[in-house]
Amino acid sequence: MTNKNNITANVILARTPDAETEAMIEKFVQERGCGKVKYEIDKSIIGGVIIYIGDTVFDGSVRSRLDKIKSDVTA
Amino acid sequence: MVDVKAIGKTIVEKVQSANGYSDERTCGRIIYSGDGIIHISGLSDVKYNELLEVQGGYKALALNLEMDSVGAVLFSGEDKVRFGDLVYSTGKTVQMPVGEGFLGRIVDPLGEPIDGLSDIEAEDYRPVEFPAPAIMDRGKVNKPLQTGILAIDSMIPIGRGQRELIIGDRQTGKTAIAIDTILNQKGENVICIYVSIGQKASSLAKIITTLRNRGAMEYTCVVCSTADDDAPLQYLAPYSGCALAEYFMYRGKDVLIVYDDLSKHAVAYRTMSLLLKRPAGREAYPGDVFYLHSRLLERAAKLSPEKGGGSITALPIVETLAGDISAYIPTNVISITDGQIYLESELFNSGVRPAVNVGLSVSRVGGSAQRAAIRQISGQLRVNLAQYRELAIFMQFGSDLDAETQKTLNRGAKMTDTLKQRQYLNYSVREMIVLLTVSQSDLVDKIPEKKMTAYNEGLLDYIHANHADLLEKIDPDKKVDEELRAEILNVAEDYVNCSVGEDSHQADAEAEAESVENASDVK
Amino acid sequence: MYVELVGNQMLASIGELVEWESVVCHLIALIILTVGLYLLLFKPVKRMIKERQDKIKNIEKENSDLNAEVKKMKDSTAVVLSEAKKEAAVIHENAVKAANQKADDILAEAKNQAKNLIDRTEKELDEERRGLQTDIERQITDVSMAVAEKILERDISPEDDKKMIAECLAQWSKEQ
Numbered sequence: 001m002t003n004k005n006n007i008t009a010n011v012i013l014a015r016t017p018d019a020e021t022e023a024m025i026e027k028f029v030q031e032r033g034c035g036k037v038k039y040e041i042d043k044s045i046i047g048g049v050i051i052y053i054g055d056t057v058f059d060g061s062v063r064s065r066l067d068k069i070k071s072d073v074t075a
Numbered sequence: 076m077v078d079v080k081a082i083g084k085t086i087v088e089k090v091q092s093a094n095g096y097s098d099e100r101t102c103g104r105i106i107y108s109g110d111g112i113i114h115i116s117g118l119s120d121v122k123y124n125e126l127l128e129v130q131g132g133y134k135a136l137a138l139n140l141e142m143d144s145v146g147a148v149l150f151s152g153e154d155k156v157r158f159g160d161l162v163y164s165t166g167k168t169v170q171m172p173v174g175e176g177f178l179g180r181i182v183d184p185l186g187e188p189i190d191g192l193s194d195i196e197a198e199d200y201r202p203v204e205f206p207a208p209a210i211m212d213r214g215k216v217n218k219p220l221q222t223g224i225l226a227i228d229s230m231i232p233i234g235r236g237q238r239e240l241i242i243g244d245r246q247t248g249k250t251a252i253a254i255d256t257i258l259n260q261k262g263e264n265v266i267c268i269y270v271s272i273g274q275k276a277s278s279l280a281k282i283i284t285t286l287r288n289r290g291a292m293e294y295t296c297v298v299c300s301t302a303d304d305d306a307p308l309q310y311l312a313p314y315s316g317c318a319l320a321e322y323f324m325y326r327g328k329d330v331l332i333v334y335d336d337l338s339k340h341a342v343a344y345r346t347m348s349l350l351l352k353r354p355a356g357r358e359a360y361p362g363d364v365f366y367l368h369s370r371l372l373e374r375a376a377k378l379s380p381e382k383g384g385g386s387i388t389a390l391p392i393v394e395t396l397a398g399d400i401s402a403y404i405p406t407n408v409i410s411i412t413d414g415q416i417y418l419e420s421e422l423f424n425s426g427v428r429p430a431v432n433v434g435l436s437v438s439r440v441g442g443s444a445q446r447a448a449i450r451q452i453s454g455q456l457r458v459n460l461a462q463y464r465e466l467a468i469f470m471q472f473g474s475d476l477d478a479e480t481q482k483t484l485n486r487g488a489k490m491t492d493t494l495k496q497r498q499y500l501n502y503s504v505r506e507m508i509v510l511l512t513v514s515q516s517d518l519v520d521k522i523p524e525k526k527m528t529a530y531n532e533g534l535l536d537y538i539h540a541n542h543a544d545l546l547e548k549i550d551p552d553k554k555v556d557e558e559l560r561a562e563i564l565n566v567a568e569d570y571v572n573c574s575v576g577e578d579s580h581q582a583d584a585e586a587e588a589e590s591v592e593n594a595s596d597v598k
Numbered sequence: 599m600y601v602e603l604v605g606n607q608m609l610a611s612i613g614e615l616v617e618w619e620s621v622v623c624h625l626i627a628l629i630i631l632t633v634g635l636y637l638l639l640f641k642p643v644k645r646m647i648k649e650r651q652d653k654i655k656n657i658e659k660e661n662s663d664l665n666a667e668v669k670k671m672k673d674s675t676a677v678v679l680s681e682a683k684k685e686a687a688v689i690h691e692n693a694v695k696a697a698n699q700k701a702d703d704i705l706a707e708a709k710n711q712a713k714n715l716i717d718r719t720e721k722e723l724d725e726e727r728r729g730l731q732t733d734i735e736r737q738i739t740d741v742s743m744a745v746a747e748k749i750l751e752r753d754i755s756p757e758d759d760k761k762m763i764a765e766c767l768a769q770w771s772k773e774q
Contacts, residue, residue, distance in 0.1 A: 028767045047754045049763045055117045057102045060766030073089040073739045192725050540696040
């Protein structure tokens with residue numbers, strides 16, 4: 001197992017995070033054993049957050065929820 | 076017509092029922108895509124044969140697990156996926172939806188209907204790759220599967236739970252035998268699954284029309300991958316068909332599955348393997364091409380009564396090139412199956428249809444499942460035919476024949492004629508008993524040589540119209556006793572006398588002329 | 599007178615001419631001749647005639663026999679003919695039966711095919727309708743989603759966003 005402390009967590013947000021949000025995210029990421037956090041701003045996710053840690057993706061964006069509803073309805 | 080209000084209502088319902096989901100997923104990214112193959116970085120915990128989901132709703136199958144990447148084949152969206160797209164693992168192997176609703180339908184290897192009709196409600200999902208029944212779960216093959224083809228049912232009998240290979244060159248009637256067999260299962264309580272692998276869409280359409288017009292679709296499901304489908308789908312088709320067959324088998328039903336054909340399946344697998352850069356072996360097939368077919372055909376089995384007693388009878392089809400049964404795939408499949416029906420283009424072209432080469436065709440387990448009456452009267456058939464063949468080849472050199480030899484030759488020719496059968500003309504067991512009894516009696520000497528086929532058809536019509544009770548009397552599970560035999564021969568003689576009358580005069584005249592000729596030759 | 603004289607004279611001359619011995623001799627000769635003729639000529643001729651008669655009788659008899667035979671044959675032919683006719687009738691009947699059955703079969707099959715065709719067409723029609731409905735649903739969904747996106751983009755405040763992020767993180771932490 002590689003040392004997760006060296007892994008960078010990619011965090012995608014819709015707008016620049018304030019200090020409180022950043023603290024929340026960093027705390028969560030550290031629980032998962034990640035040392036560094038890299039932020040990315042992507043307007044197209046509308047809201048919420050997407051976090052990539054290694055092979056795992058945590059998708060809590062509004063965009064993905066909308067997509068999910070859409071696929072449920074049209075399926 | 077279309078109810079607009081209902082549409083709104085259903086959408087609202089669907090939106091409301093759209094439930095929460097787990098946002099945490101394992102994912103990787105595509106680092107290579109080409110020829111339907113993708114390489115993915117990440118996805119370190121993916122398993123072999125796991126189903127992957129590519130961003131955009133496409134499906135892929137993980138086949139190569141390497142240290143820092145995963146090789147997978149795409150089932151769909153070959154031209155849509157791009158470098159950098161996310162790939163999620165699903166934790167499942169490929170699943171085939173199964174259920175009674177699949178009968179009468181045409182589906183692709185993933186279980187999606189492609190006949191333009193409504194969605195199929197799946198009663199269950201079964202993994203496409205599934206271990207074959209264990210040794211203790213298997214029973215003895217003891218029930219015959221009637222193909223309705225005289226040459227096969229009498230000499231190469233197939234039992235339920237058997238794997239009988241149909242092998243031959245192109246255009247020798249391989250598919251015709253399989254289709255005839257499916258058609259003959261009407262009313263036999265056998266579920267049929269026809270798996271087409273890499274077939275031409277036009278010939279597939281013809282087959283489906285035939286099945287539908289003859290009422291065989293009611294108990295048949297067609298799993299189809301045509302020649303223009305991606306190699307992974309062609310590779311998957313027989314396994315999907317088998318999963319569907321297993322569903323019925325484990326519910327105690329008898330299933331007949333036709334794989335048409337496995338040589339194309341091997342080619343599809345070779346394509347995938349070469350693209351995945353696996354090492355190539357003989358004829359460029361990968362090393363595990365034997366296992367590819369053996370694990371598929373091992374799933375055809377007869378279950379023991381404790382397990383419900385269901386069965387899967389497999390009829391794999393393999394195409395040879397120029398009659399070469401020692402090529403790689405044919406030898407593989409021959410060694411896996413319980414026998415083969417070998418079709419020859421030479422026989423086919425000389426009018427022997429079905430073009431079964433009796434000498435090279437065998438059935439290793441079907442004999443024990445043959446109906447008693449058929450076994451009794453067809454026992455000598457193979458030997459007699461072999462004798463005739465030998466004699467016929469010998470006599471080609473043209474020498475004067477004594478009466479005995481002439482008789483043997485005549486009878487052999489008539490026997491061969493009796494075994495000829497038009498496509499879609501299936502005989503019932505009782506009809507077979509009548510034909511076999513008559514064709515091995517002295518009665519055949521009365522019938523002119525060229526008329527044997529017409530005579531056989533006429534005899535059956537005659538019996539159906541005038542002596543239906545005789546057919547009733549025949550019990551296929553008992554030996555034919557002398558009395559019954561005499562009765563059959565009596566009826567046949569009546570028919571010969573009233574139908575072959577003028578023909579026989581003609582034949583007599585011809586025979587006389589011939590004998591005169593011979594006599595003059597002698598002089 | 600003269601006549602009488604001539605007659606007497608003639609008688610006297612005959613008496614003179616014909617002596618009774620010669621008459622007897624002639625008579626005997628005549629008898630011998632008659633008997634000889636009878637034996638040598640008449641008998642064979644008679645026999646011949648008789649033979650001829652026998653022959654003719656025979657021929658006649660044969661003729662009548664033949665006639666009888668012919669008649670008998672004629673009768674038997676009639677019987678055979680009637681039998682043949684009967685047989686032909688039976689065969690014809692059988693043929694008609696078989697043909698009818700075949701015709702029925704063909705008809706049934708054709709009907710079956712027609713029914714199948716209708717069934718299939720109906721199914722396809724239903725499917726078409728269903729497809730249309732799904733299509734409409736999809737379009738409506740697309741539009742709704744687009745609208746929802748726009749609204750959300752505009753309406754989500756940084757506070758909402760923050761709250762949502764917090765919720766997500768809390769849930770994920772719990773799941774672990």
